[in-house]
Amino acid sequence: MKGSNKDLTEEITQSGGIKLTPFKQAWRYSEYLPQEEKPRWIIISNFNEIDIHDMNNPLSDPTVIMLKDLTTKYKSFDFMVDQTAQQIIDEKKLSVAAGDLVAKIYNELSKAYSLHADLNDERIQKSLNMLIVRLVFLLYADDTGILGSNDIFQHFLERREAQDIRQGLIELFRVLNTPEDDRDEFLSEEFKQFKYVNGGMFSDESVVIPQFTDELQRLIVEDAGRGFNWSSISPTIFGAVFESTLNPETRREGGMHYTSVENIHKVIDPLFLNDLNKEFEKIRDISVVSVRVLKKHVNSKRNCQN
Structure with a gap:
């Protein structure tokens, strides 16, 4: 969260002197988390707008929702619901x-x-x-x-x-x-x-x-x-x-x-569906890691060229 006077696309000077956008600041925090705790989504806001970053596609533009439009755009937050x-x-x-x-x-x-x-x-x-x-x-x-x-x-x-x-x-x-x-x-x-x-x-x-x-x-x-x-x-x-x-x-x-859907899930979830969901999450994490490694590789090559 940033103040309402902050532009979410502008870099802000951090305590160590480095300049980062709010998104890159949050991303840097996530880098210190264990792999299994890294967030799938990063959300930043300045009380006027909310930017949603999908970390499966970290280089893509975020989904931007203005606070005044929240009543009609709330479906964009469905990922926060089970x-x-x-x-x-x-x-x-x-x-x-x-x-x-x-x-x-x-x-x-x-x-x-x-x-x-x-x-x-x-x-x-x-x-x-x-x-x-x-x-x-x-x-x-x-x-x-x-x-x-x-x-x-x-x-x-x-x-x-x-x-x-x-x-x-x-x-x-x-x-x-x-x-x-x-x-x-x-x-x-x-x-x-x-x-x-x-x-x-x-x-x-x-x-x-x-x-x-x-x-x-x-x-x-x-x-x-x-x-x-x-x-x-x-x-x-x-x-x-x-x-x-x-x-x-x-x-x-x-x-x-x-048999209701709810009762069906009580049987199939512990049998195999929970494991399949975990496996799917691991596969998605691999794709995020691959993007991160690729980005570091590109930046490294740029630094060498410079």
Whole structure:
């Protein structure tokens, strides 16, 4: 830290008479640290601006952030946060929000089914759960573009009145389960633009689809479509959604139980991931040392020439 009247690019006379910029002063301090304690980043500031130097590229220009812009540039400091822990926190928040949306869709679908069927019927319950999985997958596909262009499913629903969605979904699911080369050559462009989905998610044609209501259409198009970015959630939420489609006996026999990202890391981190991260850090340190050695070599040659 320097005073607000100091220019961070100007050299300042040190106690030994040598002149150094604030960055070179901090770098000199770091040279006295053991190799494993040398900083990856050096940050200098004069209360007006903050300069971030990446010591993996010590000769590159720093990232400069003016204090007045900090509220919009704070992401530049993400390296100070434990990204793995922060990612888990963010994914949890988003997954909770996604779960709330899935619950709302589930409730509206239940109402739609109950108009003409018994919700206690095993066939109806299975259809309800499988339809939820398919709809969540299509919402995720919309925001990631894995089925074609973005929002392809949303536009599909918007083009239809609520009473026409049921028949549209029946045809769409059949198309999604058919490889492009095997599709009807006279298939309309609206359906042809959807890519084939392997794995059998859309293979069961016995799934009963209820008549959609205006509220159900609005919920999927507005709240779960335009109002939420599914590409930002952890794909692991599909494990929990898929698990909900299986009866307890099937899940028990196949060991099909959702495991959160946090619990997965509790297992894999001590097994091998921590060691891999340490090895990666050592490799990055080697590159920093190589740059430093090269710089000293160049300076030595210059001194000899002088």
